[in-house]
Amino acid sequence: MSLQFDDTIVGIATAPGECGVSIIRISGEQALKYADHFFKPKFSTNIFNLKNRHLAYGWIIDNGKTIDEVLAAVMRRPHSFTAEDVVEIQCHGGSYITQTILNLAINAGARLANPGEFTQRAFLNGRIDLTQAEATNDLIQAKSELGLNLIVNQLKGNLHQKILDLKNEVIWISSLVNAGIDFPEEDIVFSNYDQISDKIAYVKKELESLIESSNLGIMVREGYKVVLVGEPNVGKSSILNALLNVNRSIVTQIPGTTRDTIEEYCNINGIPVSLTDTAGIHRTSDAVEQEGINRSFEAITKADLILWVIDMVNPSYQLDLPDHSILKDKPVLVVFNKIDLQSQFKKDPPQDLPSFKQITISAKDKSQIQELRKTIFEFISGKTGKLTEETAITNLRQKIAAEKSLEQIERLHHSIKDTLEEELLAIDLTEILSLLGDIVGETTPDDMLNQIFENFCIGK
Ligand SMILES: Nc1nc2c(ncn2[C@@H]2O[C@H](COP(=O)(O)OP(=O)(O)OP(=O)(O)O)[C@@H](O)[C@H]2O)c(=O)[nH]1
Ligand SMILES: [Mg+2]
Structure with a gap:
């Protein structure tokens, strides 16, 4: 394997701040x-004699002075993460020691x-x-077990393998088409028409199901946004606190208690759900409160599901x-709250509300909170389909690349019905191979790659 870099890099792989080990x-x-400039192993003459992938006990020496006791x-x-020579040093946590060792490597x-x-180097x-x-x-950002399992499957190379399999199918079709170009008198493509058509239909179906999996894959990665x-x-x-089972948001009997949006995660059946509490919406001349209400409007535009809370005592x-079109464009669940105060209810809900799904709860005594979770999950599964740990597309980049591949396959499917001109088919097939390669990064342009890796942590 030829390596691509001639410089050597160093980074702190652990989070900054005081901790046991960095x-x-x-x-x-x-x-x-x-x-070797600063690490002296205790049981070996130097670092070059250390066994591969074994932890070695030793010392960090700076200008003849021992500054830490470490494992390296x-x-x-x-056979390393980057496929290059790698040294990993586990020192005592704390920014001073860690920074000093980092500087020793830079000085070297x-x-x-x-x-x-x-x-990026591993890639x-x-x-x-x-x-x-x-x-x-x-993996670092996984928010639920289901998300973790989907990502681990991807890390193991399942999506990579799936794309390689599809590419092999396309290569098989290409070889028949190219044989048709090389031996035009044989009519190879025409006689294999059914097989070619079946293979194209197979690749198309597999791509469609991968794209469908992105609804779940992207949601477990990014979470489902519920806004109260x-x-x-x-x-x-009170409802946010009841769903979280923690007193996260301040609750008082004074209207206008919540001034800014508050976002917290909870887990509903393996899906990370982001819950946003917002400032109560009403007309106000208070500039600070109005700013909070503007943030409520902003939160609504980003919601996957709006929980419209109505006080049953004072509906x-x-x-x-x-x-108002916002409430038509997004899923809305009307949550009638304070059912425990039933004796004080003044009027029944109007008839025109039932176009929204409704639920009646009490945040105070937590009745129907489990039902509320279940109803939220019904909205989620309406969007994701079946929850499965099978190979899935987990981000928008992969989804867009798969959609482009599908578009091209569909075009090929049509054109093979209309014409069997080998040269044209061969061009389409080459384009499909390149688009499939884009999903796994084979043909992704450098600036896009840089953008992807810029979002990683330093040291990863
Ligand atoms: N009896 C009863 N009281 C409730 C219930 N839910 C909330 N409350 C009370 O209603 C008042 C307002 O509750 P909050 O949760 O602060 O209401 P909010 O919608 O966040 O209010 P703002 O932040 O001002 O917009 C508090 O006194 C709560 O204790 C309920 O289910 N039953
Ligand atoms: Mg509040």
Whole structure:
């Protein structure tokens, strides 16, 4: 395997701040040489004699002075994360020690790594494909068990394998079409028409189901956004707290208690659900409160589901929104709250509300909160379909690349019915191979790759 980089990089792989252990990672041709400047193993003459992928106990020496007692591992190319020579040093946590060791590596000749540069090297050195590189970052941010399992499947290369299989099918079709170009008198393409057509239909079906899987894959990665809205004092913050089972949002009997949006995650059947509490919507001359209400409007525009909370004691069925079409464009669940105060109810809900699904609860005594979770989940599964840990597309980039491949396959499907001109089919097939390659990063342009890796942490 030919490696692509001639410089050696260093980065802190662990989070900053005081902690038990920090890890400094050095990767590149000179990794061992640079680490040899400041790491002295206790049971070996030097770092070059250390066994591959074994932890070695030793000392960090700065200008003849011992500054830390550490464990170091040497991972020689190509059997390391980046496929380059790697040294990882586990030192005592804390920013001073970690920063000092980082500076020792830089003084020895290493360059400070950019965000995601270790993973970028693993990708460019051919150890992983782009979907696996993306999975390494997603794994860190996984918010639920289902999300984790989907991402681990991707990290193991399941999506990569699926795309390779589809590419092989397309290569098989290409070989028949190219044979038709080479031996025009044989009519190879025409005699294999049914087989070619079946293969194209198969690739099309597989791509369609991958694209369908993106609804679930993207949702488990990014979460489902539920926004609580309503007039002041209807119990929005109380409902947020009841769903979270923690007193996260301040609740008082004073209308206008919540001034800013508050976002927290909860887990509903494996889906990370982001719950946003908002300021009560009404007309006000208070500039601060108005700013909070503007943020409520903004939160509504980003919602996957709006929980419109109505106080059953004092029901109001009008929300003072700047644009009422919002409630037509998004799924809305009307939550009648304070059912525990039934004896004080003044009037029944109007007849025109039933176009929205409704639920009646009490945030105070938590009755029907489980039912509320279940109803939220019904909205989610309406969007994601079946919850499964099978191979899924987990981000928008992969989805767009798969959609472009599907478009091209559909075009091919049509054109093969109309014409069997081998040259034209061969051009379409080459384009499909390139588009499939884009899903796994084979043909992704450099600026797009840079954008992807910029979102990673430093040291990853
Ligand atoms: N009896 C009863 N009281 C409730 C219930 N839910 C909320 N409350 C009370 O209603 C008042 C307002 O509750 P909040 O949760 O702060 O209401 P809010 O909609 O967040 O209000 P703002 O932040 O002002 O917009 C508090 O006194 C709560 O204790 C309920 O189910 N039953
Ligand atoms: Mg509130």
